[in-house]
Amino acid sequence: MIREIDAKYWDATSTYGYGGPLVDDTVTTDELDIMLKGLQDFLYEEGCVSLFMRLHPIINKERERPPAIGKIIKHGLTVASDLTKSEEEYWQETQNQHRRGIKKAMKMDVTTKVEALDEENAKIFSKIYEETMANVGATDYYFFDDNYYYNLSKNLQGRLLLITAYQEDKPIASSLYTACEESGIMQYHLGGTLDDYRKLQPAKLITHVARDWGRENNYKLLHLGGGLGASLDSLYKYKKGFSSPSEEFDFKTYRLIVNPEKYAELVAKVGLSEEDLNSDFFPLYRKKAALASEDEANRPA
Structure with a gap:
């Protein structure tokens, strides 16, 4: 989903839930880096500042090393019942x-x-x-x-x-x-x-x-998701109770700063505290607006 920042710049976020991208198993991490660099270059030319994606806990492939382009953050566990x-x-x-x-x-x-x-x-x-x-x-x-x-x-x-x-x-x-x-x-x-x-x-x-x-x-699986913010809270325990031992999966998000200079400029304009600057919210320049409106669109599912 494209979100306007100003007349020239915008950013993009995946819909709430478990998305992608989905990558064929035959694609190596080196090849994935080449594709992601191509994506970054294209988005930069189009005026994109940052890209945020929620990864699917089950389908997104685990790799020996994370891609060199962008950053993957692990948030917590989701649970599923083995059918x-x-x-x-x-x-x-x-x-x-x-x-x-x-x-x-x-x-x-x-x-x-x-x-x-x-x-x-x-x-x-x-x-x-x-x-x-x-x-x-x-x-x-x-x-x-x-x-x-x-x-x-x-x-x-x-x-x-x-x-x-x-x-x-x-x-x-x-x-x-x-x-x-x-x-x-x-x-x-x-x-x-x-x-x-x-x-x-x-x-x-x-x-x-x-x-x-x-x-x-x-x-094969009934995927129930995780707790609020992917934490191991009472909601997580409730879901886990339907299948113990449960099938558990890592919930991760992917963040790509497409335009580092514009990103830093936008963050500086917001005037975040040291604590906010060290949080895992992304993109940081939207943190104050998100808190003010209680919009959790960019928080982990």
């Missing part, structure tokens, strides 16, 4: 507290529906998700209008899975997943639970159903 195991195996690996939650939801007659995302059920999901974000005090960055979901359903047909939990025909929780047959990876995207029904723990049942669906449809 090649039997139902009995991953049930045994599920944390006791999560197993009790799943059983409680079933006992309280919570049912689930697995379907493709469309305009009709997107409205149901949106209502649940927005209430959840409001209850946790999420910033505007985490809210989406209806067009976002409609565009997802239109442009990612056959790649999206919606799992909604009901009690007495009332939708009480819902989660959205991407599913890619080519890679064998299911990915948790967004989800929420109505506050009045949290005690029924429908979200745990939804994750359990997602694992079953993935295993039955020959997927």
Whole structure:
């Protein structure tokens, strides 16, 4: 996504989530350096100051040495459930507290529906998700209008899975997943639970159903992501509880200062403290604006 700085200069950032670039396994690190240098030269001529990309924890290839162009930062771990195991195996690996939650939801007659995302059920999901974000005090960055979901359903047909939990025909929780047959990876995207029904723990049942669906449809991994800011917090522990021992992956970001002189000039104009200058926020010249607007677009997923 291109973001304007002034009439001449701009910078670019990847969308929130786990992106790329994806590099063929036959490409050597030396060859990758040549391509990245070509990219840097092209972006420089076009007026780009910096480039920020979130790397995919599973697909992005580990290399013997990092590329010489740009910088890769490791932020923390993400977790995934191995779907090649039997139902009995991953049930045994599920944390006791999560197993009790799943059983409680079933006992309280919570049912689930697995379907493709469309305009009709997107409205149901949106209502649940927005209430959840409001209850946790999420910033505007985490809210989406209806067009976002409609565009997802239109442009990612056959790649999206919606799992909604009901009690007495009332939708009480819902989660959205991407599913890619080519890679064998299911990915948790967004989800929420109505506050009045949290005690029924429908979200745990939804994750359990997602694992079953993935295993039955020959997927390899259900990637749940990590904690806030890729930290090993309570959210990370919650996700890890669905598969212990979990498959764990490093979440990294790639940063490229395309125009060092302009970058330094922009940072100097902002007037950051010593602490801010030593932070891993990127690009640094956007740090104050991001904090002021509580925009977390350039923070680790």
